[in-house]
Amino acid sequence: MQPRVFLVDDHELIRTGIRSELSGSLDIIGEADEVQAAIEIILERRPDVVLLDVHMPDGGGLAVLRAVTDLAPEVRFLALSVSDASEDVISVIRAGARGYVTKNISGPDLLDAIYRVAAGDAVFSPRLAGFVLDAFSLEGRHLEAGDVDPDLDLLTPRERQVLRLIARGYSYRDIATELAISAKTVESHVSSVLRKLQLSNRHQLSNWASQRHLN
Amino acid sequence: MPTQTPPRPIIGTPVRPYRRGVQNAILGGVCGGLAIRLGIKERVVRIIFCLLALVSGVGFLLYMILWLGVARADEPEAIAQRLVGRHRQLNRIAIGIVAIVAIFFFLQFLGMPDLGVFTWPIFLTLLGAVGIWRGASPEELVHLGEFAKSAPFLGAAASKSRGSFWLRLALGAILIFFGLRILRHLGGVWGLATPAFFGTLVLIGGVLVLLAPWWLATLNDLTGERRERVRIEERANVAAHLHDSVLQTLTLIERAAGDEAAVVRLARNQERELRQWLFSPDGSTDASSFLGDLRALEDEIENDYGVRIELVVVGDCVSDEHVTALVAAGREAAINAARWSGADLVSIYAEVEESTLSLFVRDQGSGFDPETVPADRQGIALSIRQRVTQRGGTVTLKSTLGAGTEVQLVLPRTS
Structure with a gap:
């Protein structure tokens, strides 16, 4: 069964890119470009995996994680970012994300990471x-x-x-x-x-x- | 939505809807807006309001009500609406109102005479002033701050224009008028020390409440100005940096659009440069540290060989002879990987521990059999080995045909 995936990223281009790269191999059930909308739709649709951008206005991925994890612990998060700031990345992981990959990850690697997270494993990039x-x-x-x-x-x-x-x-x-x-x-x-x-x-x-x- | 109304009254033509004036406002724009609405001169409206103010303070009250209840021409909602929308503000104001009313009744209880027919208008006007102070939009506060600077109360910025002279005269007259009325009351009927004392207190309190918004608005205005200036400078720095880096690169990319390799290289260079600028704000990537040396190495190899480097560094230390030697050896290894392995990604991992420095250079390319290395590549391998073993370190080379190569360099730290 294909994991049901939800995209959260405030950049249209990134979402489009990910969607076109993964849509055949995953069930992409929705996307959001801001924190509040993301929280609401995730709680409503309960995806298996949320691909979560770390840096967004209004609190970023951290705000989404904090709002969702208590109410829907079964939803798993994979942080996706261009960030090099280790504090940001670590804080997202500490808030409950099951992994972190950088945005220049290749399509197949990202797919592999999503499946891994969906299966409950952790995904650690070298960084x-x-x-x-x-x-x-x-x-x-x-x-x-x-x-x-x-x-x-x-x-x-x-x-x-x-x-x-x-x-x-x-x-x-x-x-x-x-x-x-x-x-x-x-x-x-x-x-x-x-x-x-x-x-x-x-x-x-x-x-x-x-x-x-x-x- | 902001409603479009003309900035000045069109004499003889009433204009709907009623909004407080912005450009023809002196204080709250109530009169200016009314003039626009009715299509008459502002001065006429103002004179009417002043006359009304003398009739039991009705003018004050009316002015306050309109100020609070009518939206400014360029704003979507009135101050009152905004206050009601903010619950915490509302609570605070409610407490203020209760306190003022309580004081008022306490004074009544003590035998303090009311201020004649002006009592309630004055109190309500004061309350209104507090409401405006808390609820006005930043733009309006700025306007009030400007007004305060030229207002007669503060004296410091007494402007020399004729308009402000008349304003000062009018306000002075009104204040004196009230003062006389109060004194007449006290002297004529009550003539006692206690009520006079409390009366003075109330007066001072009233004046303070009247002046506090002005004073604070001016203060806020100043700090806001300073903050704005810092922000503008910061913005100019960012703009300058983006111009020198990103904009230039984008131009180069446009020119080199046909050459895929060049575009990729330019984009990567720019990405790396921008990252360093964004994530090491104090420019701490000077080349005098292990991390700095490795970043420089990453730059160089990505530039010269068009491969991607995944650099992970744990810990950092000051550059010394051992660090330099280790990075130089790592450079040879990375160049080897970039040149010969055929992989497009080279992983470099460096770690600083208490007594050792380690550096791992790994690719997932073609690999080779160390026993059958061609002579020209053996030279490089030797130079890596020499640099490290000379200083008491170890070199391990692991390579599998078809699965890649890893060079492991471990060196003791000097100190």
Whole structure:
């Protein structure tokens, strides 16, 4: 069954491009070019996957995520952006998006990412993996040992390894081969990183964000 | 929708609908608008209002009601409508009204005489002034601010024009008129210290309420002006930058429209440049850091070889000899990948850790067998190896025919 996909982007050209590239392989059930309309239509039509632009007027993708996730937890979000600002990307992920890809992603890769998100997996682009490694490494470096619940807040060596490989440009299949584990295990590592990212102490990650600004 | 009405009255021709004047307004444009509506001279309307003001303050009241209830000619809704639309404002104003009425009754209770027939008109006018102050549109506040600057009350900006002289005279006369009436009341009937004291308080309070909007509007006007100036400067900077970069590139792209490779290269260059400008606002990408060096490398290779580089960097550090050597080795590896692999995407991943620097250059191109490398490519591989191993680092080369190549460079940090 094709996933039912909803597009949110304030740029007509981008929506048109995505629609023409994906319409054959996906069931695109609607689109919106502003936050309020997006929230209403998503709540009404309950798509499987929302392709969400990070930067929009009136609060951006974050506002859509915050409004929808509580009322319709079954709707999954994939953030799509040209943004290079890691804070924006991380905050969207923390608000509940299941992945982040950049807009110059190729059609087949985007399709793959959407299917993955529809299946409940996480989608980490190399850049997102880099942001996450950065966030967690800074956290670990600047905190006293007693401050952190290690189970929750820090990545395991294996998760770190997987993230590094993603950042190096490896696909999930490549990673599975490289580490001699199954693709399923790779996916579960990535999902667990996502979970930690979303659950970890708000204070610490905002620390990280402010440090990024200072640098 | 803004309603089209002429800016000046057409004498003898009434014009519908009634809107407060904008261009012929002195204070709220009530009289100017009425003149337009009725097709008579503004001066006639103004004189009528002034006369009405002397008749138990009816003129004041009427003026306030019209000011609040009638929309300005270039605005969709009246101040009253706007106030009703904003609930929080409305609450605050309601509290204000209750407070003022309470004070009023308290004074009555103390034996404070009413101000004669003017009591209610004055109080209602004051209330109206508060309403206008809270509910007027920014444009109207600006107008009032300008009016305040030339108004006689503040003195500072007393203009020398004859109009303002007459205005000052008229207002002064009205104030004196009220003052006399109040004093006559107090002196004649009550002659007591307490009510006189409270009477003065009420007077001062009234004057303050009357002046506060003017004063604040002028203040707001000034800060607004400053903010506007900063905004304009910022805008000019952005415009200058866009002109030098994006606009130039677009022109180049138009010219090179036939050459696909050139267009792609130009677009990518511009994209990268714009990104750096947008996302590192303080221009922190000077080449003296690891990240800066890698960005420069990304630029160079995308430009010279027409491949896309996916650069991911975790952490950053100041450039030193080891950083430079590592980036130089990475450059060789990336050039190799761009030239020989046939892939259109080269991934570069760099990480700064406490004691090590790592750099990974990966492509998913043709790959090769390291044992059977042609001599001209071995040279480059050697130069990569040499740079890194000389400084105590390690080089790992992984390549699979048909699946791509990855060069892994790890170097200890100097400090």
